[in-house]
Amino acid sequence: MRVRGAAVARTLGALCALTAGSLGFAHEHLASTREIVAREQDPAAQILEIALRPITIHDGIGLAHDSVSTSSKQAQAFYDQGLAYLHSYVWLEAARSFNQALRLDSKLAMAELGLTIAYTELNAPAAGRSAMERAEALATGVADRESRRIRARKLQMAAELAPADTAKLAAYRAALDGAVSKYPEDEELLLLRGLAESPDPAERGQGSVAASMPFYKKALALAPTHFAAHHFLAHAYENTGATAEALKEAETYARMAPNVPHARHMHGHELRRTGQVERAITEFTAADTLETEYFHKEHVPSEYDWHYRHNLDLLATSYQYVGQMATAEKLLKTAFAIDSKSIEQEINKREWPVFLLSRGRAGEALAAANVLAAHPSPLVSATGHLAAGEAYLSLGRFQSAADAANSALRLMRSSPEGAGLVAADLAVLQGEFFVRTGQRDKGRATLEDAVHKLRAAPGPDNWAQALFVLEAIARTGREAGAWDLAGWAAGQMMEHDANYAGSHYAVALAAQHSGDSRQALAEFALAQKLWSKGDVDLAELTAIRAALVSPRP
Numbered sequence: 001m002r003v004r005g006a007a008v009a010r011t012l013g014a015l016c017a018l019t020a021g022s023l024g025f026a027h028e029h030l031a032s033t034r035e036i037v038a039r040e041q042d043p044a045a046q047i048l049e050i051a052l053r054p055i056t057i058h059d060g061i062g063l064a065h066d067s068v069s070t071s072s073k074q075a076q077a078f079y080d081q082g083l084a085y086l087h088s089y090v091w092l093e094a095a096r097s098f099n100q101a102l103r104l105d106s107k108l109a110m111a112e113l114g115l116t117i118a119y120t121e122l123n124a125p126a127a128g129r130s131a132m133e134r135a136e137a138l139a140t141g142v143a144d145r146e147s148r149r150i151r152a153r154k155l156q157m158a159a160e161l162a163p164a165d166t167a168k169l170a171a172y173r174a175a176l177d178g179a180v181s182k183y184p185e186d187e188e189l190l191l192l193r194g195l196a197e198s199p200d201p202a203e204r205g206q207g208s209v210a211a212s213m214p215f216y217k218k219a220l221a222l223a224p225t226h227f228a229a230h231h232f233l234a235h236a237y238e239n240t241g242a243t244a245e246a247l248k249e250a251e252t253y254a255r256m257a258p259n260v261p262h263a264r265h266m267h268g269h270e271l272r273r274t275g276q277v278e279r280a281i282t283e284f285t286a287a288d289t290l291e292t293e294y295f296h297k298e299h300v301p302s303e304y305d306w307h308y309r310h311n312l313d314l315l316a317t318s319y320q321y322v323g324q325m326a327t328a329e330k331l332l333k334t335a336f337a338i339d340s341k342s343i344e345q346e347i348n349k350r351e352w353p354v355f356l357l358s359r360g361r362a363g364e365a366l367a368a369a370n371v372l373a374a375h376p377s378p379l380v381s382a383t384g385h386l387a388a389g390e391a392y393l394s395l396g397r398f399q400s401a402a403d404a405a406n407s408a409l410r411l412m413r414s415s416p417e418g419a420g421l422v423a424a425d426l427a428v429l430q431g432e433f434f435v436r437t438g439q440r441d442k443g444r445a446t447l448e449d450a451v452h453k454l455r456a457a458p459g460p461d462n463w464a465q466a467l468f469v470l471e472a473i474a475r476t477g478r479e480a481g482a483w484d485l486a487g488w489a490a491g492q493m494m495e496h497d498a499n500y501a502g503s504h505y506a507v508a509l510a511a512q513h514s515g516d517s518r519q520a521l522a523e524f525a526l527a528q529k530l531w532s533k534g535d536v537d538l539a540e541l542t543a544i545r546a547a548l549v550s551p552r553p
Contacts (some may be wrong), residue, residue: 043477047122047304048335049094054103055191057081060259062088062132062227066188068110075104076112082114083188087228089204089261091121092304109138110146113153120160120302121204123341133159145186148179149325152192155386157200169201190219206459208236227256227263238367239272239458246270254283261287261294265311265364269460272314275499284315303339312338313351317464320355321500323534323541336368346372346380353387354468357394358475360539365389373407382411386425393429393476405429409535424454428469432476438483447473447485450490467497474506483513501530505540512552524548 007491043257057077070076082097095118098111105111112135119128132154139147152175158170176193183189198207208216213236220229230253237246247270254267268316291308294300302308314329330374335353349372364405369391372384389404408426413421434443451473453468472495477486490506499501508523524544531541 014269021370047092048119048124048127048181050300051092051118051303053121055081055093055096055100058093058259059089060257062253062257062260063225065226065229066110068108069146070101070105070108072105074102074168075108075285078104079108079111079114082111084112084227084257086255087191087205087231088118088262089121089307091118091260091306091415092300094118095122104202105414106142107138109135109142109150110169112138116153116157117204120157120202128157143182145189148182149189149192152176152179156196156201163201166226169196169199172196172201183553187219187223187229188227189223190215191232194219194232194422205232206235207512208239210237211241225256227253230256231263231266234270238270238460241453243270243273243457251519261290261305264290265307265314268314268318272318272321273460273463275497277318277499281315281318281322282508284311284318286313288315302459303341306340306345308340309335309345310348311338311339313348314464315466316355317351320358320468321502323501325359325535325537325538330336331361333380336371343377343379343418343548344421346375346377347383349380350383350387350425353391354472357390358468358472362391362394366395376413378411379421382415383417383422383425384409385411388423390430390432390472393432394479398433398437401433407434424450424469426475427453432473435476435482435485436480440480440485442490444482444485448488451489455492455496460504463496467502469491469498470496471502471506478509478513483510487511487514493546499528499530501534502540504530505544508544508547511546515552517552520552521548 019514028334050249056346057332058081061081061084064087065080066083068076068079070079078097078101082094082101083256084095085091095115098114099116101108101111112131116128116132118137119125119131122467135146135150136154136467139150142150147303155168155172159165159172162168165306169421173196175342176189178191180193193312194208194212195205197209197211197215200207213233216229216233216236219226220233222533223229230249232248234249234253237243237249245346250266250270254263257263264287268280268287271277271283272280281499288308289313291302291311292307295302295308312331312335316328316335318327319331320328332352332355336349340346340522343454353365353368353372356362356368366388369387373381373382373388375381385404385408389401389408392398405426408422412422412426427446433442434440434446450472451466454462454469457463457466470489473488474486476494477483477489487505490503490510493500493503504523504527508520508527511517511523513518528541528544528548531538
């Protein structure tokens with residue numbers, strides 16, 4: 001067993017470093033898109049048929065306006081709607097809006113340009129490239145500002161295909177700089193330039209960095225009614241740890257775009273991060289309701305909306321946070337059953353076996369992990385093997401845990417470009433393996449390093465996931481009799497989020513074991529208060545009540 005654990009340890013460092021239309025809709029556009037539908041190899045190609053469905057003007061989605069070369073007021077309105085949806089990551093409705101604009105003005109190059117982003121995000125890259133070709137063909141008849149946007153987008157697409165080629169990203173930024181220099185009061189150009197500050201050429205706003213903020217703020221000053229700057233500033237602030245500022249921007253975004261699920265979800269993000277979890281649940285629930293109504297009204301399968309499952313995850317884990325495990329379980333189980341075309345979302349299905357393990361249901365966690373392990377994607381499969389390894393550890397099947405870790409490692413080596421998505425899981429499994437097999441010093445050192453990286457990861461999703469990983473490590477320490485580790489992990493939980501009842505519960509158990517009954521009782525009482533709306537049969541509350549009634553000497 002130790003040999004296999006050592007093999008995992010030797011490779012970890014290297015691995016972590018890899019880290020329609022009677023109104024003149026162009027027949028050639030329609031034929032071209034349908035041709036892509038027929039030949040697109042991605043399993044999500046059917047979504048392009050939905051993207052061609054007619055659409056009406058919607059309200060409550062936020063105001064965005066970019067005056068483009070068209071004589072049709074209706075085409076301009078649908079283009080603006082598509083732009084608003086792009087800024088809120090509602091890719092399918094953005095595509096439908098741009099296609100509707102093209103029905104009204106078949107020469108609207110900027111609508112084709114919008115489709116290059118929407119189709120790319122809908123995992124239909126061939127359709128995106130086709131839209132780019134059409135945009136270029138129409139570029140001779142547009143204003144200079146628009147032709148610059150088209151050239152810049154082509155450079156961005158080239159950079160997206162070669163994300164390690166910094167020269168391509170630099171060329172994209174230079175094109176935007178030239179456009180901003182000539183049109184300094186164009187808020188859309190400023191927003192694009194802010195996005196381009198990210199090292200990821202495919203940035204759409206979620207990875208916004210500190211250097212993005214001046215561009216967003218200038219765009220906001222130029223167009224105060226345009227919601228997008230608030231949205232992107234919320235991401236930039238949360239990525240840089242400015243939680244209060246992120247909450248303010250997210251609240252404004254939600255107010256300006258109340259019918260956009262992501263706007264409500266973003267507000268929930270920041271409420272949760274600031275300890276206002278019950279209010280966060282309200283916002284996540286609002287987002288879920290909007291999306292569920294949309295699926296029913298528009299006859300869109302839920303798996304075509306990346307945001308739906310993501311929101312379910314955060315809603316579920318928020319219920320888990322407040323001790324309402326029955327509701328959390330129902331939502332996580334629903335999310336686990338939804339197929340996604342996004343590898344990252346499939347990886348995030350690990351939250352279901354992690355939840356089952358936290359409830360002491362290792363056998364069920366193993367069954368769920370094996371579903372992920374059978375996934376055709378090497379990275380998703382690796383995630384499944386790692387989750388299975390955790391279940392095996394909990395069951396005391398150490399050899400099986402080591403075998404699962406090595407299976408995951410082989411799969412991660414086959415996809416080094418994405419291995420960073422699951423490297424932390426491997427590190428935690430390795431550390432816990434060492435702890436449970438008597439190599440406590442090595443295990444703690446490994447876990448401390450993993451925790452440092454997990455807690456340093458930006459964004460509220462990573463923050464929430466780190467909390468539950470810390471909770472699992474504390475549980476491992478208690479189960480293995482490594483109370484020094486359990487106490488350390490409990491302290492890390494308190495540093496990470498002192499608003500969480502589980503943090504106080506973990507500290508109380510460590511204090512109780514060390515004989516500090518005074519601290520134990522105080523922490524148990526705080527945990528009980530913070531879980532006051534938890535399930536009546538919550539196991540932790542049962543243990544707390546027993547400890548408060550009959551404290552240990």
